[in-house]
Amino acid sequence: MSILGSQYDVIQKLGEGGMGVVYLARDTMIQRLVAIKQLHRDGGSEEESLGERFQAEALALAKLNHPNITHLYSFIPKEDTYWMIMEYVEGKTLEDWLKIHQKITHQLAASIAVQILDGLEHAHRKGIIHRDIKPANVMINEDGEVKIMDFGIARMRNAQRITSHGKSVGTLEYMAPEQIQGHEGDERIDVYAVGNILYEMLSGSTPFQSDTDYRLMKDKLEKRAESIIQYNSTVPVSFEKIIFKALQCNPNKRYKSAMEMKIAIEKNLGSSLLDQSTLTDVLQASQVFTEPQKGSEIISVNKIFARAKSISGQFKVPKATKVHNSLLLLGVSILFCAILLIWGGGTSKEIVHEKTPVASEVTWTEPENSPQEVVLNQTSSEFEESPNEMYKRIINNTEVIPEAKEEIKKDISQPTNSKPSNQPKKKSEPKPSIIPEKTVKKEDNVKKPVVPNTPVKVPAGKIISITLKEDLSSEEKERDGKQIQLICNEDVVAENRVIIKKGAEVIGKIVDVVESTHSRKKALIGFVIQYVIAVDGSKVKLKSKRYRLYADTQGIPVTYKTGETFEAKLRGGKVR
Structure with missing residues (x-):
């Protein structure tokens, strides 16, 4: 089927939205695939508004030329409608990508967010605000590139308003509070959306969940999102603060621009951010996944490479x-x-x-x-030793x-055939064997050791008792984000083997510190429990609630005392 004359052969319909239909087609003149978006023409009362918005999208895209934004090739008014000829991006939307990977490490999430912010910064400098940034409008193509698409409700700064005053536009889960209230908003709308996406990449869900739109809007306007660390304990407190600044209800408290947020992320994570080449390799490798990952494990760069290699055999494992x-x-x-x-x-x-x-x-x-990424708590069986x-x-x-x-x-x-000495032997304690032994043939005269190398599965979901080894005080502000020491109170047995011993070292992190001298808040000390050291020296991840101790009245310090007992849940993995 050909449209717009003989230049474009339609291959298939890709999708349909409120403004139009999108087709995959081939440009027969230069032999490349393109996406063609056709405006709906149904004669409805909103037809004129849709036409203006469609032209506004084309005008916005025409101003943009950036590797993280889909390109517009041509805009054609014909047959009483409009056609946009755009770059065809083959791959997965970030929405589909997250359905497969669910939760990812903060280094990978931040590296993807930096690419989105790069594209937005370019658009903002051209005076264009996207207004509908969400995972469904971010593509990860087969070449491992991150691309923003669908500028259908984008607005050019100082341009005439197309939507009615007081009418919200965008997707509710990712809309900034000022959009919900019907305000025009500025670049900080897109900054809020990126904070939303980061929260979802790290925790597995958007900051606010509700059964009704009314409750969702009310929560976004009145509440603060729950801590990300309780869902992903590897996230640094300092990085969580960056995300929560982007998610501030008051736009004046957010980052002023996409560039400012990008700089904050880069300064905070530094060399742990993936460079462009490595991010491209990771996103390209991830394209081979079709089934969601099982469980709630946090997906790292190493795990993506290893699993992609196991599926296709094409990707090297770092x-x-x-x-x-x-x-x-x-x-x-x-x-x-x-x-x-x-x-x-x-x-x-x-x-x-x-x-x-x-x-x-x-x-x-x-x-x-x-x-060379060193991933904490790496217990996946795919990894060699x-x-x-x-x-x-x-x-x-x-x-x-x-x-x-x-x-x-x-x-x-001593030679193996040496004669026994006539000297009397001293009594000694039994010698510990180097490794478990198995007796072989008598003529060998030695016992050959056998290394136990069978991995044992950690009983995921088992709750263990843990004791604090140090005092934690609300008056130690400098310890915010620092590790704390605890010990395991019991043996953990799996497949008739002790895999975690009573007295094993447990590590947690301080995530809340409010001093008693704070002018408006009560003193607070809080922490989460992260992992326990197994008998083989590996780190077994733990999930705990966010333990918080508040003062009864303002001006009084609070302290968790050494010897207090808490609980945490094993998250799974394998121990040798």
Whole structure:
């Protein structure tokens, strides 16, 4: 089917909205795919207003030329209607992308938001306010680019108003409070929407949820959104503050521009933001996903690469960690040599010519120009074991006390066929085995150790008791956002193995501090519990409520005391 003469062949209908129909077509003159938007012409009472808005969208797009905004190629009035010929963006909307990934790390979310803010800053400098920024209007294309689209209700600064006074335009979940009240608004409307999107990317839902539009509007005008950290404990308090500043009900308290918000994010996260090349690689890899991720885990860059590779085999997986300490590598090498000697009964001379097993077991590959991301609480079974993790696992299964080290030295220095000494043997305590042993054939004269390498699934949802190891006071403002120490009060058993010991270290973070000297508020100290250290040295993520202790009256400090007990829930993962 051809439209507008023979130049455009329609391939299929892509969608339909309030203003028009969008088709996928091929430009036969230059052989490229395009999106063609046709204005509805139904003779209704709003036809004239729709026509003006359609032309306003085309005029807005014509002024814009930015990699994070879809391009307008042509605007054609014909056959008593209007046609817009636009760039065709193949990929997923951010809305569809989030349905698959649900919650992502703050580094990845911030990197996507910076791209959106870049595009908005360009539009704002051209005097254009989008007014309907939401995940459905942000595309992630197959090349890993973030693009803003649908300027259908965009408004040019100081232009004549198309909508009636007091009438709201936009999507309610992402609308700024002043839009709900029917005010015209300015660039800070788009800033509010980006804050909304960031909140959703990190927590899995928009800041306000309600069964009715009335209740949703009332909440947006009167309430403050719940803390993101209770849904995603990896989010820094300082970054959460940036998001909540963008979500201020009063526009005068928000960032004045998209650029100001972008600078705040970049200054706050610094080098942890993904560079453009890496973000492109990540978003491109994510295109292979079609099914939503199970559970409520937080999706990181490493997990996207690893799962994309497992699905398609095309994407390289970055190293989960780098070992920079040469002494650590030396220790690993020496330990493995000792184990091999005990295992095989060989001599040190034989071992010298063997390759160290560490290098052959590290199978990670690394994309070019990729940052070495160290993701906290990484327990996904897709990841190979790094030298650091391998070292920790062996050490945790090996209590190498000085006496044991001496025995290893003796095994190395004495030939296996040496005669027993006539000297009387001293009684000694039983020696701890390096690793669990399994008896082999009698003629081997040695017991070959077997490394337990079967991962055990953490019982997700199990509630454990935890005790505070230090006082937390409302008067220590400088500790806001800092880690706190707790201990686990019980053993956690899975598949007949203790995977978390009683007394294990638990880490939390202070997220609320209001001093008693505050002029208007009561003193407050609050924290969340983040993770516990398992027997293999890995970090098992925990979910806790946001514990808060308020003063009864203003001017009185409050303190959580050492020894107070709290609860947290295991979030899953695997422990070796």
